[in-house]
Amino acid sequence: MRKFYWLSNLGVMALYGSASAFGWGFSDGPREKLSADARTSPGGYRSYHFWHSGFRGGK
Amino acid sequence: MTTANCPTCGGPIEFKIGSSFLVVCPHCRSAIARLDRDLKDLGKVAALVETDSPLTIGLSGKYNGKSFRLTGRAQLRHALGGVWDEWYAAFDDNRWGWLAEAQGRFYMSFEEAVPDLPAFDSLAVGEPVPKLKIPLIVSEKGGAKYASADGEIPYALVPDSTSIYADLSGEHGLFATIDYSDEKPVFYAGKEVTLAQLSLDAGAAQAKPEKRVAITNLGCPNCGGSLELRAPDATERVGCPYCGSLLDCTQGKFSLLQALKKKGEQPLLQLGSVAEFEGVKQIVIGFMKRSCVVEGATYYWTEYLLYSKALGFRWLVRSDNHWSYVKPLQTAQVRPGDKFAYFAGKTFKRFQDAPAKVESVLGEFYWKVTIGETVATSDFICPPQMLSCERTSYAGDDKGHPGGGEIAWSLGEYISPDEIQTKFKLAALPSPQTVGACQPNPHQGWFMTGVKGVAAVFALTIALSIIFPSDPIFDQEIKFEAQPAAKTVSAAGSEPAVESTSVWVSEPFELKAHKKISIEAKTNLDNSWMGLEGALIDETNGEVLPFELDIEYYHGTDSDGSWSEGSQDGSHYIAAQPAGKYVMRIEGHWERMAQPISFHLVAEQTSIDPVYVFLALFWVMIFPAIGIVRKFMFESGRWSESMYGGSSSSDD
Numbered sequence: 001m002r003k004f005y006w007l008s009n010l011g012v013m014a015l016y017g018s019a020s021a022f023g024w025g026f027s028d029g030p031r032e033k034l035s036a037d038a039r040t041s042p043g044g045y046r047s048y049h050f051w052h053s054g055f056r057g058g059k
Numbered sequence: 060m061t062t063a064n065c066p067t068c069g070g071p072i073e074f075k076i077g078s079s080f081l082v083v084c085p086h087c088r089s090a091i092a093r094l095d096r097d098l099k100d101l102g103k104v105a106a107l108v109e110t111d112s113p114l115t116i117g118l119s120g121k122y123n124g125k126s127f128r129l130t131g132r133a134q135l136r137h138a139l140g141g142v143w144d145e146w147y148a149a150f151d152d153n154r155w156g157w158l159a160e161a162q163g164r165f166y167m168s169f170e171e172a173v174p175d176l177p178a179f180d181s182l183a184v185g186e187p188v189p190k191l192k193i194p195l196i197v198s199e200k201g202g203a204k205y206a207s208a209d210g211e212i213p214y215a216l217v218p219d220s221t222s223i224y225a226d227l228s229g230e231h232g233l234f235a236t237i238d239y240s241d242e243k244p245v246f247y248a249g250k251e252v253t254l255a256q257l258s259l260d261a262g263a264a265q266a267k268p269e270k271r272v273a274i275t276n277l278g279c280p281n282c283g284g285s286l287e288l289r290a291p292d293a294t295e296r297v298g299c300p301y302c303g304s305l306l307d308c309t310q311g312k313f314s315l316l317q318a319l320k321k322k323g324e325q326p327l328l329q330l331g332s333v334a335e336f337e338g339v340k341q342i343v344i345g346f347m348k349r350s351c352v353v354e355g356a357t358y359y360w361t362e363y364l365l366y367s368k369a370l371g372f373r374w375l376v377r378s379d380n381h382w383s384y385v386k387p388l389q390t391a392q393v394r395p396g397d398k399f400a401y402f403a404g405k406t407f408k409r410f411q412d413a414p415a416k417v418e419s420v421l422g423e424f425y426w427k428v429t430i431g432e433t434v435a436t437s438d439f440i441c442p443p444q445m446l447s448c449e450r451t452s453y454a455g456d457d458k459g460h461p462g463g464g465e466i467a468w469s470l471g472e473y474i475s476p477d478e479i480q481t482k483f484k485l486a487a488l489p490s491p492q493t494v495g496a497c498q499p500n501p502h503q504g505w506f507m508t509g510v511k512g513v514a515a516v517f518a519l520t521i522a523l524s525i526i527f528p529s530d531p532i533f534d535q536e537i538k539f540e541a542q543p544a545a546k547t548v549s550a551a552g553s554e555p556a557v558e559s560t561s562v563w564v565s566e567p568f569e570l571k572a573h574k575k576i577s578i579e580a581k582t583n584l585d586n587s588w589m590g591l592e593g594a595l596i597d598e599t600n601g602e603v604l605p606f607e608l609d610i611e612y613y614h615g616t617d618s619d620g621s622w623s624e625g626s627q628d629g630s631h632y633i634a635a636q637p638a639g640k641y642v643m644r645i646e647g648h649w650e651r652m653a654q655p656i657s658f659h660l661v662a663e664q665t666s667i668d669p670v671y672v673f674l675a676l677f678w679v680m681i682f683p684a685i686g687i688v689r690k691f692m693f694e695s696g697r698w699s700e701s702m703y704g705g706s707s708s709s710d711d
Contacts, residue, residue, distance in 0.1 A: 002508060005682045009512055013519055016675045020523045020666040023573045023635025031602040045564045045596065045644050 065091055067100045076130055076149045079211035083131070090208065092215050102218040105207040107134055110293070111368055112160055113254060114146055116210040121258040122167060126151045129158070131210030135203040135222060138453060138463060140295040140427030143203075147212055155213040157236075157247055158257075162293070162387075162425065163371025165257070166234045168249030176237055176244045182225050184450065184464040185390070188237075195227035195235055198390035201453070201463025223461055228390035251389065279304060280315045288423055289331065289344045290366045296428045298345070298420035300330060305420060305430060317430060324348045327377070327488060328363050330422045334482035336384055341365040341373060345422035351413035351436070353702050364424060372425060375479070376471060379700075380488070381495030382479050383445060383471035393446060393468045400439040400446050402470070407439030407446045410496055410701045415449070438496065442697075443473035445497040473497045494696035502690035509683025516675045520667060527666035530571065532643075537563045538657040539647045561652075565643040565662075567598060572638040574664035579630040581659040584612045588625075589649040589656065595633060598640045606631050632668050 018024070045051065061074040070086030074093060081092045083104055090101040119128040127148040134142050148156035148167070159166040177189050179200065188195045202221045223239040235248040279286055284301030288294050288308070297306040297313065305317040326346040333342050345364030350357050360378035367373075374385035394401040398409050417432045439446040452464035473495060476488040491498075539561040570576065582589060588611035595604040608631045614623035649656050698704045 001682075001686075005508070005512075008682075009515065009679055012675055012678045013515065016516075016671055017519060017523065019671055020668070021527060021573070023575045023666070025575050025632060025634025025668065026670075028604055028606055028633055031597075031604050034596065034601045034603050036601070045562075045642060051562075051644070051646075 061093075063098055065089060065100075066098050067091070074211060076211055076213075078153055078155065078213060079130060079149070080214050081131075081212040081216055083209050083212075090216055090218055101215065104205070104209075104216075104218040107132065107207045107209050108142060110144070112144060113259075114144075114158070114160065116146075119260045120148075122148075122150075122156065122252070122256065125154075127156060129210075131208065131212040133208040133212065133216055134206045136206040137203050137426075138201050139451070141293075141425055142206060147210070149211075149213075157249070158252075163368065165252050165254065166249060167252045167257070168234060168236060168247040171246050171248050173246040176246060179223060179225065179237075179239045179244075179461065182237075184452070185395075185466040188225075188227055193229055193233065194391075195229045195233065196391045198226050198228040198467075199463070199465040200225040200461075201465070202455075202461045228392075230391050232389065233391065234389075278313075279306065280313050281306075281318050286313070287331070289342055290423055290425070293366075293372075293425045294344075294423040295426055296420070296424045298347075298422055298424075300421050303419065303421070305428075307427070308423075324361065324419060326361070326363065326421060327485075328375070328479075328483055332483055334479075336365070336373065336482075337370060337386075339367045339369045341367040341370065343375075343422075345420065345424050347420045347424075347428070348418040349415045350418050351411075351415050353411070353413050359418065364422065366423075374469070374471075375474075379493050379495065380476060380491040381493075381498055382474045382476060383495075383497060384474050385447070385469045385471040388446075388468040388470050390466055390468055393448070395437075395439075395448065400448075402446055405441045405444070407441040407444070409437065409703055410440045410445070411438045412436070412702065440497045442497045443499040445471040445473075447471060471497060473499060493700065494693055496697065496700065498697070500690055500693050500697075502686045502693055505683040505686025505690060508686070509680055512679030512683065513676060516672065516679055519675075520672055523666050527574070529577075529666075530574065530664040532568050532570075532576070532662035532664060533565055534661045535563075535565070535659070536657065537645065537647075537660050538655060539563070539649070541655045542652040561647040563645045563647070563660075565645075567640050567642050570636055570638060570641050571664055573635050574666060575635055575668055576633040577630060577661075577663050577665045577668075578606070578608065578633070578643075579628065579661045580608055580610060581628045581661070582610055582612075582656075583658075584610060584627050586613050586615070587611070587650045589647065589658070591629075592646045592648075593631070594644040595636065596642045596644060597636070598642055604633060604636070606633060632670070 063072055064070065065072050065084040065087060067089040068084060068087035070084060072082050072084050072091055074082055081090055081101070083089070084091055088103050088106065090104050092099045092101050114129060116129055116132055119126065121127070127150045129146050130149045131147040133145045135145060136142050143159060143161035146158040146160065148158050150156060154169060157168045159168070173191070175190055182188065182197045182200050184197050184200060186197055188197060202223045204221050205216055205218060208216055208218070225237045225239070227235040227237070229235065232251045234251055235246065238245045238247065278284065279299040279301060281304040282299060282302035284299060286297060286299065288297070294308045297308050299306060302318070304315055306313045307316050328343050330343055330346060333340050335341070342365065343363050344366045347362045347364070348359060349362060350359045360376060363375040365373040365375060376383045376385055388402070392402060400407045400409070413436060414433045415436045417428060417430055419430065420428055435450040437448045447469050449467045450464065453462060455462035476490060479485070480488050542561060576595065578593065580591060588609070591608040593606045593608060595606070608629050610627070610629035611625040612623070612627045613625055614621070616622070643662065645660065647656070
């Protein structure tokens, strides 16, 4: 039992170490494409109009 | 050397040692004492019962650098049966040593002048002896009869007289006897010794002819069954394996003591079977069933008596199909208390106190065992070991024996049924269904195992944070202005009348590959909430990774006292993104939008994700947590068998 425990611990540590070293994480969902208007217009990122017409983020 | 003629038979006798007081005439077996002017016959002594002793009169050796020679020997019969030998060692420096031999163990002692020895009646078995400079415990007190003698003896041994004594035990093998046979008690002190410590003349010892009492293959006086004795010189009682009768075995003769109507429990280990313990082959010579009554319930167990010439007697005890190997201890090796007993640096917890009664016997026993014989026992446990204490007491008689008693400590070591099965080459043994009193807890040690697992997780976390340090992205104080009610977010699908101003956009920043992004918001919310809609925008291709960060913190007081829920801070981790230039957009909503709100936003690239730390900790702790629960369930099962049930050990 303890042998299995320590072997499984080694596996978990290896997974934890790898996830930390390579930045693996749970998915935040797919990347969305932002409309060209929002990207090119001055203040487009800030503008509710441009932001929410080209990309609807948030809730 | 002084030579003379025996005053009884006229045969020549020799006093080879100038300080010897008595010699047993080799011709007529009279005990001849050397008085000032003449010799006196103190009476005839019986012939010695030959034993397997490695000692013999005339044997020489060295003890503590001093040479000695064994000149005489006496055999004393214990009030409860059993015979032990006393050898008399004449040392070159004119001292006499008393070398006692009992059950394969040897004790060398010397007379010492100790004033004001306590009276015999004031001594209590198991209690320390008052007035002595060295702490000594009374292990036994009683009387023994001089049954036989031979050779030269340093005192006036009167045949058939009774020696009244108290045996004392001290730490580090210290052994002492107070002899109360004369008006003035005499103190003898010494130690338990091994044959190697006596540096015996090897040639003489080996040359000693093998003598055994020739009573093997005698018939049982009740059923006629053939009985073979395996320790004939020590055997006092025999339980006939054929009819179950209890036989007395004294001086080579059997006599029927008790014919039983039915045979008792049969042994799992056959009498005569051999197994190795302590590196010595030992033979099963006796089997006994005992019982005790605790809170109205009768519990039974069986004991097997093992014998070897090298070790003397040992026991194998079987209780509820659990086995333990038991060996005797010196009384002073154990320090008893009310709840605990201490031995060899270990603490043993009191487990059971009960009178143990003999139910049936088979085979040979070295004391005058009787069916129904009862002794007071106490057990203390420190798995896998058990300390057992047996107290015996007996009344005096009109033959000069004083009342007496004995305390005997023994140490049991748990042995698995599988090991017993292997040692005795048995097909199968019944498996235990309960937890044994001194059975080792198989779930012991999970706590420390868990601690090591947790330490490993933290060590790895520290190592990772050193190898892959955090890289700051920004550390920004953000303030969102108050929003008029009309500026709140409109219904889905419709465009709001006025653009929201509760948006913050970071300066462009560079992200490295293979590192997570940590976003932490620190607010001073008070009974309120705040929602942040975030977006990580890849400037090179316009791809957006949205995320949310909701923070709420409420607190108050009710009939149960003060309460709080949520936190003023919140964080979010984004998996590693491709390296490149990014911008972060934060759009805020909060409960009281008519009022401005400010918060602190910190973003950094990091290798440590608290969720992963938590998951790793959960994994390394789940097994120990189950193990600890099972450990306590095991201990609960153990202590449910104890009269002190309800408590359990916690020395994990």
